[in-house]
Amino acid sequence: MQGPRQEQDCGSDDDLFGEYDSFAEDPSLLAQMDCLEEKCIQEAASTLPLSQSPDPSNKFMTPLNPSKSTVRDKELLNHLKRNALLTEGNPDSWDLSDDLPCSQLLCYEDANPKSVTEQNLNERSSDKANPVYTSIASYINAKDGKTKSLRDSLKNTLAGNAKAHTPHISRTRQIKETIIMEELDVAQKTLEMSSEIDLGPFYGLPSKVAELIEHYRGIKKLYDWQHTCLTLESLRQRKNLIYSLPTSGGKTLVAEIVILQELLCRKRDVLMILPYVAIVQEKVRGLSSFGVDLEFLIEEYAGSKGRFPPIKRRTKKSLYIATIEKGHSLVNSLIETERISDLGLVVVDELHMLSEGSRGAILEMTLAKILYTSESTQIIGMSATLNNVGELQQFLKAEFYTDNFRPVELKEFVKLRDSIYEVDNKSENNFTLSRLLNYKYSSNMLRIDPDHIIALVTEVIPNQSCLVFCPTKRNCENVAEMICKYLNKAYLSHREAEKKALIDDLRNTGNGIMCSVLKRTIPFGIAYHHSGLTSDERKLVEEAYSSGVLCLLTCTSTLAAGVVNLPARRVILRAPYVAKDFLKRAQYKQMIGRAGRAGIDSAGESILILQEKEKEMARELVSKPPENCFSNLMHDCGKGFQSLLLSLIGLKVHIENAYTLHITIDSGTLL
Numbered sequence: 319m320q321g322p323r324q325e326q327d328c329g330s331d332d333d334l335f336g337e338y339d340s341f342a343e344d345p346s347l348l349a350q351m352d353c354l355e356e357k358c359i360q361e362a363a364s365t366l367p368l369s370q371s372p373d374p375s376n377k378f379m380t381p382l383n384p385s386k387s388t389v390r391d392k393e394l395l396n397h398l399k400r401n402a403l404l405t406e407g408n409p410d411s412w413d414l415s416d417d418l419p420c421s422q423l424l425c426y427e428d429a430n431p432k433s434v435t436e437q438n439l440n441e442r443s444s445d446k447a448n449p450v451y452t453s454i455a456s457y458i459n460a461k462d463g464k465t466k467s468l469r470d471s472l473k474n475t476l477a478g479n480a481k482a483h484t485p486h487i488s489r490t491r492q493i494k495e496t497i498i499m500e501e502l503d504v505a506q507k508t509l510e511m512s513s514e515i516d517l518g519p520f521y522g523l524p525s526k527v528a529e530l531i532e533h534y535r536g537i538k539k540l541y542d543w544q545h546t547c548l549t550l551e552s553l554r555q556r557k558n559l560i561y562s563l564p565t566s567g568g569k570t571l572v573a574e575i576v577i578l579q580e581l582l583c584r585k586r587d588v589l590m591i592l593p594y595v596a597i598v599q600e601k602v603r604g605l606s607s608f609g610v611d612l613e614f615l616i617e618e619y620a621g622s623k624g625r626f627p628p629i630k631r632r633t634k635k636s637l638y639i640a641t642i643e644k645g646h647s648l649v650n651s652l653i654e655t656e657r658i659s660d661l662g663l664v665v666v667d668e669l670h671m672l673s674e675g676s677r678g679a680i681l682e683m684t685l686a687k688i689l690y691t692s693e694s695t696q697i698i699g700m701s702a703t704l705n706n707v708g709e710l711q712q713f714l715k716a717e718f719y720t721d722n723f724r725p726v727e728l729k730e731f732v733k734l735r736d737s738i739y740e741v742d743n744k745s746e747n748n749f750t751l752s753r754l755l756n757y758k759y760s761s762n763m764l765r766i767d768p769d770h771i772i773a774l775v776t777e778v779i780p781n782q783s784c785l786v787f788c789p790t791k792r793n794c795e796n797v798a799e800m801i802c803k804y805l806n807k808a809y810l811s812h813r814e815a816e817k818k819a820l821i822d823d824l825r826n827t828g829n830g831i832m833c834s835v836l837k838r839t840i841p842f843g844i845a846y847h848h849s850g851l852t853s854d855e856r857k858l859v860e861e862a863y864s865s866g867v868l869c870l871l872t873c874t875s876t877l878a879a880g881v882v883n884l885p886a887r888r889v890i891l892r893a894p895y896v897a898k899d900f901l902k903r904a905q906y907k908q909m910i911g912r913a914g915r916a917g918i919d920s921a922g923e924s925i926l927i928l929q930e931k932e933k934e935m936a937r938e939l940v941s942k943p944p945e946n947c948f949s950n951l952m953h954d955c956g957k958g959f960q961s962l963l964l965s966l967i968g969l970k971v972h973i974e975n976a977y978t979l980h981i982t983i984d985s986g987t988l989l
């Protein structure tokens with residue numbers, strides 16, 4: 319199991335700043351500062367000649383030996399660094415100025431004037447003209463013979479720095495950074511050119527990876543497009559990439575192989591951003607066995623899970639699997655602790671989510687921050703429904719790959735009254751009559767099921783599978799119950815013992831309590847699937863559906879969103895709505911994309927149930943191209959953009975970049 323392994327690995331690398339944005343309020347940090355301050359004071363007192371001993375009644379003291387106080391400052395800061403900054407390696411080789419956050423760097427440089435170069439000193443002396451900057455050294459205030467509390471001093475420093483202009487980073491630091499960047503660049507190029515990173519024959523990975531994919535996924539051979547994509551020159555050169563293929567085209571596997579290359583060959587951490595908590599959980603579950611076998615860590619960032627900044631690991635690399643919101647916080651915390659370049663790769667599934675309101679804005683901010691702070695972090699985005707690819711490419715500075723491959727043919731239909739029409743975008747009005755429903759409804763039944771859902775599902779179940787997408791969770795449960803009411807008793811005997819076992823399992827996971835709706839519907843092979851299920855319940859329902867014990871799921875749009883791969887012979891959209899909103903093209907495509915089980919069905923079919931008044935909108939829905947992805951940062955008087963700017967300032971991202979951001983975003987599209 320992944321959990322205990324991660325626990326074990328925490329070790330002494332445990333981070334002092336549990337939440338990245340709670341630094342100022344962190345009582346443990348302040349307590350530690352007090353403790354260190356106390357220690358310094360005592361040490362200083364012990365080094366004083368007797369005649370110069372401080373007044374014991376005076377809480378403050380004056381250092382009479384500046385060189386020793388400087389040493390102690392350095393020790394104090396080294397101690398801080400050891401405890402707070404999570405740096406690995408030999409402590410003796412540390413140079414604090416290399417990786418301190420800006421606010422603490424200022425403290426350090428002021429406290430250690432001798433440790434900086436002449437040039438640097440000159441530069442810092444001009445900084446001193448700015449009264450806003452204070453330093454840890456000022457906790458020992460020689461002028462008035464009093465020592466300020468280190469806690470107060472730290473607070474003042476942080477408050478002062480918050481008010482100040484972004485400081486110039488010292489030349490020494492800039493030079494060091496340039497050298498490091500150049501060295502990294504050379505190393506990177508060498509890695510790219512060298513075959514040594516090819517750990518094995520499977521796209522640079524050991525053949526064990528291919529074995530695991532076959533073992534856990536049942537995939538023996540990659541599709542042609544997958545091979546082409548994985549061998550793209552742009553991927554080899556670690557350029558950013560957007561790729562787009564129809565739903566169920568096998569996009570995820572390509573992303574997973576690239577992720578493994580980054581973790582195992584390049585030995586860098588990876589962030590995978592997925593749209594929903596349930597999908598993150600599913601992905602964590604799906605990849606955990608790979609993590610165990612290939613010795614990397616999988617860290618969940620969804621719901622209440624995830625640490626900021628993440629624990630810095632000694633040897634194993636981490637795959638962070640995160641929701642959009644948690645991914646953003648994770649990136650913030652990595653920028654703040656100057657660890658953003660630890661991220662070798664960021665993969666965004668369902669890239670079209672960029673256009674989804676405030677969530678899209680958060681995703682956009684996350685990607686913008688990565689682009690502006692870490693040139694060495696590769697970004698890969700995938701989606702089945704992209705339109706304005708050129709603009710997205712410009713935003714992500716990415717190459718583009720696309721293919722029309724779909725393993726199983728998809729036939730699209732709509733139902734209007736008792737007629738089924740095939741969606742045919744070549745015909746004049748997009749719909750061509752296919753057939754009439756020939757299921758006899760009593761007047762009573764027609765009143766309860768006016769949309770002929772029972773007629774549509776009984777054409778496929780129980781021997782084949784069916785998904786019925788409903789606009790709301792409540793509707794999922796109602797439709798499941800309604801169908802069961804009219805199914806004949808023969809359905810009860812289909813895989814009866816397994817259904818009974820499923821009910822027992824569900825009861826056990828609920829400590830003897832079970833949802834009454836599921837209790838009534840499961841004997842007919844039917845269940846609902848929505849976010850109201852616990853993750854254990856969901857897992858049991860999904861497994862039962864995948865193995866054919868359940869033949870029909872009524873579900874919300876979440877099931878269509880990707881990782882939960884539960885295809886069906888027939889997909890029915892009970893109405894063209896998600897909650898009260900008319901379906902977007904992307905949502906429609908995602909839902910109907912579940913139709914057709916690769917390796918089982920020769921074709922999949924989708925049926926959208928329409929009312930007369932929805933006909934025209936539906937015509938547009940099935941025929942128009944996917945919606946464009948536009949920036950959401952300028953909505954609501956540019957609140958998102960303001961928030962991005964403030965965040966960049968807070969994270970001390972170079973402000974010039976933010977101006978570039980402003981100019982490009984003014985065009986109304988993505989950055």
Ligand SMILES: Nc1ncnc2c1ncn2[C@@H]1O[C@H](COP(=O)(O)OP(=O)(O)OP(=O)(O)O)[C@@H](O)[C@H]1O
Pocket residue numbers: 535537538539540541544563564565566567568569570571701702879880881883911916
């Ligand atoms: N080379 C392959 N051979 C056989 N099956 C494959 C192959 N690649 C992927 N699959 C299977 O095809 C199914 C759909 O793949 P996947 O979920 O990766 O598609 P996708 O393009 O990401 O779809 P979506 O856009 O719906 O998320 C999965 O069950 C996956 O295991």
